[in-house]
Amino acid sequence: MTDDLQPDLALALRIADAADRVTSSRFRASDLRVDRKPDRTPVTDADVATEDEVRRILAAERPDDAVLGEERGGDTTATRHWIVDPIDGTKNYSRGVPVFATLLALVVDGDPVVGVVSAPALGRRWWAARGRGAFTSDVARGIEAAPLAVSGVADLADAYVSTTDLDYWREIGARDRWIALTEATWESRAFGDFHHHVLVAEGLLDAAVEPGASAWDLAAPAVVVREAGGRLTDFTGADRIDAGEALSTNGALHDTVLGVIRP
Structure with a gap:
């Protein structure tokens, strides 16, 4: 260090x-x-x-x-x-x-x-x-x-993904985007909060999607995910924690997931 x-x-x-x-x-x-x-x-x-x-x-x-x-x-x-x-x-x-x-x-x-x-x-x-x-x-x-090290899953069809409360997707008028992601992946859950981001860092999940989050929700997980070899960005792919949203992935799947969920 x-x-x-x-x-x-x-x-x-x-x-x-x-x-x-x-x-x-x-x-x-x-x-x-x-x-x-x-x-x-x-x-x-x-x-x-x-x-x-x-x-x-x-x-x-x-x-x-x-x-x-x-x-x-x-x-x-x-x-x-x-x-x-x-x-x-x-x-x-x-x-x-x-x-x-x-x-x-x-x-x-x-x-x-x-x-x-x-x-x-x-x-x-x-x-x-x-x-x-x-x-x-x-x-x-x-x-x-x-x-910690993220997973090596590179095919969206093999991915295990997580989000938080489905109401967040409804509130931003984007529930169809989350549904589309679940239909394109192997398995989905709603672990939510810090938990799914650190599971990405551990390699146990491949992507975690937060349609509603604040800087205090994301700052610490962002460091952990990135240092484990993954990425945490907003839904446009920008490296920021203050956009009110976040996607963390193993890196290999990041752009593919963004293609499904970005506005």
């Missing part, structure tokens, strides 16, 4: 440890408070507490860096800024489903360069830094740091 990113990755992993302690302590708590934002998406007291803990550590360790968080907002214009989604998969979290994660990324000059995805209830974590590959840990399997 380049020396300039080593301290930032180490910090991100330590912050993920702290975030895991907060989210785990409130997961399935009988007094968990669940509210609704103006857009009707849920937010729990754990979301806010986790983001506040991440911000507290960053303020102490990187006082000159800006922070953008899903719950507290922030700045993305600074040369260096961190993007945090305290709980990606809040709907799962609020219902006691263990598929949720804290997402943390460092963005430098507009490019995500460090990413950590930590899912404590699954006993899993995925992380990467630019130019040095992507890795995962798995508590159940006793794995501390295994390298």
Whole structure:
């Protein structure tokens, strides 16, 4: 790893440890408070507490860096800024489903360069830094740091693909595009959120399609997918995380999938 990113990755992993302690302590708590934002998406007291803990550590360790968080907002214009989604998969979290994660990324000059995805209830974590590959840990399997690599599937007819809630496709008037993709591929699921992007990075899925996503949903997975050998772009093929949509693939299938889903 380049020396300039080593301290930032180490910090991100330590912050993920702290975030895991907060989210785990409130997961399935009988007094968990669940509210609704103006857009009707849920937010729990754990979301806010986790983001506040991440911000507290960053303020102490990187006082000159800006922070953008899903719950507290922030700045993305600074040369260096961190993007945090305290709980990606809040709907799962609020219902006691263990598929949720804290997402943390460092963005430098507009490019995500460090990413950590930590899912404590699954006993899993995925992380990467630019130019040095992507890795995962798995508590159940006793794995501390295994390298990640995307699949080698090159034929769309053999592809295993995933999306999120079908309502997102309906809202943008593009449900027929997702249906067309499922009909052209071997198998489809709706794993959603962070989970299908890291499954692409692991080589277990070949493509993950997000018709509705924010920068905090995508910054960390983008680093992991790219360092595992894949691609994450918007639906036009541009390398960006702020378009409100994303396609991650093993790379070999990227242009083919774009040909089906792009407007």
